[in-house]
Amino acid sequence: MLILGLDPGLGTTGWGIVRAEGNRLRHVANGKLVTDTKAPLPRRLAHLDAMLAALIADHAPDAAAVEEVFVNSNAQSTLKLGQARGVVLCAAARSGIDVGEYKPSTIKKAVVGTGAAEKAQVHAMVARLLPGVKIDGPDAGDALAVAICHAHHLASARRMF
Amino acid sequence: MLILGLDPGLGTTGWGIVRAEGNRLRHVANGKLVTDTKAPLPRRLAHLDAMLAALIADHAPDAAAVEEVFVNSNAQSTLKLGQARGVVLCAAARSGIDVGEYKPSTIKKAVVGTGAAEKAQVHAMVARLLPGVKIDGPDAGDALAVAICHAHHLASARRMF
Numbered sequence: 001m002l003i004l005g006l007d008p009g010l011g012t013t014g015w016g017i018v019r020a021e022g023n024r025l026r027h028v029a030n031g032k033l034v035t036d037t038k039a040p041l042p043r044r045l046a047h048l049d050a051m052l053a054a055l056i057a058d059h060a061p062d063a064a065a066v067e068e069v070f071v072n073s074n075a076q077s078t079l080k081l082g083q084a085r086g087v088v089l090c091a092a093a094r095s096g097i098d099v100g101e102y103k104p105s106t107i108k109k110a111v112v113g114t115g116a117a118e119k120a121q122v123h124a125m126v127a128r129l130l131p132g133v134k135i136d137g138p139d140a141g142d143a144l145a146v147a148i149c150h151a152h153h154l155a156s157a158r159r160m161f
Numbered sequence: 162m163l164i165l166g167l168d169p170g171l172g173t174t175g176w177g178i179v180r181a182e183g184n185r186l187r188h189v190a191n192g193k194l195v196t197d198t199k200a201p202l203p204r205r206l207a208h209l210d211a212m213l214a215a216l217i218a219d220h221a222p223d224a225a226a227v228e229e230v231f232v233n234s235n236a237q238s239t240l241k242l243g244q245a246r247g248v249v250l251c252a253a254a255r256s257g258i259d260v261g262e263y264k265p266s267t268i269k270k271a272v273v274g275t276g277a278a279e280k281a282q283v284h285a286m287v288a289r290l291l292p293g294v295k296i297d298g299p300d301a302g303d304a305l306a307v308a309i310c311h312a313h314h315l316a317s318a319r320r321m322f
Contacts, residue, residue: 040259040260041250041262042250042251042253042254042259042260043254045247045250045251045254046250046251046254046255048251049251049255050255069240071236071237071239071240072236073236075232075233075234075236075239076232078232078236078239078240078243079230079232079239079240079242079243079246080243081240081243082239082240082241082242082243082244082246082247083243083244083246083247083250084247085240085243085244085247086206086243086244086245086246086247086248086251087247087248087251089202089203089206089207089244090203090206090207090209090210090247090248090251092203093203093204093206093207094207094210094211098201098203099201099203101202
């Protein structure tokens, strides 16, 4: 099963794909989708959408997952993030893929074992869980973390039902 | 020239289309796009996206416009609105249409003549400026108002250059 993790952002959206087979995880690919800060907002969103559509068409993931948003005290940042996040969720759902959402603490717990882990620990554990991975920056690392979290939850759900 | 005004919202997105010929305005159509409050967020966004794509394909507008967001003090509402707004801006831009953004006060000034107008005045003036229009609720009324505002600004720009 191919799982696509996404870390939405208007400037940079991180993505990471893992293959889950039973309890085994394998890294497939990761990277970031970057939009031109000088382009008008609607163009940037459409560019992000086109890159997501191409990514999903290339890899044909079976499931997707994103982090639940930590709502910022800066309302303008929240709006900006919301707009990018809307496009990301929409692009996944439009391709017929279900999208899991996880709290930051749930992702940290799944990857590191504690919900209070530091970002650096999360990325170090991602690298350990996916031998040979070369992580394309922090956004791609976050995306791989949410993909791993989703893989664990899908595996637990299968054991339960 | 066909101008599509949009009033984005996750639950209800209002839309309105006017035809601008020189200084004359004519109502073409208006309505609302409603998503199922019981569906998961990504599905709702993909449904909104599909309805927008169909609307744009049906009417082939030349330009689109939305209101600049009044950022809410409630961060969760801002995020929700941002997600819907991202899908709306993206759908327009993906169709190759430029999207104008206007402050609420600019829209009121264009429609009523004062930036401090009440909502009810705006809708009453929309009905007066577009004889025979039947407005499909307040969101469609807001969408027609931003379409009228965009028509005025495009007409002024033509006179200036």
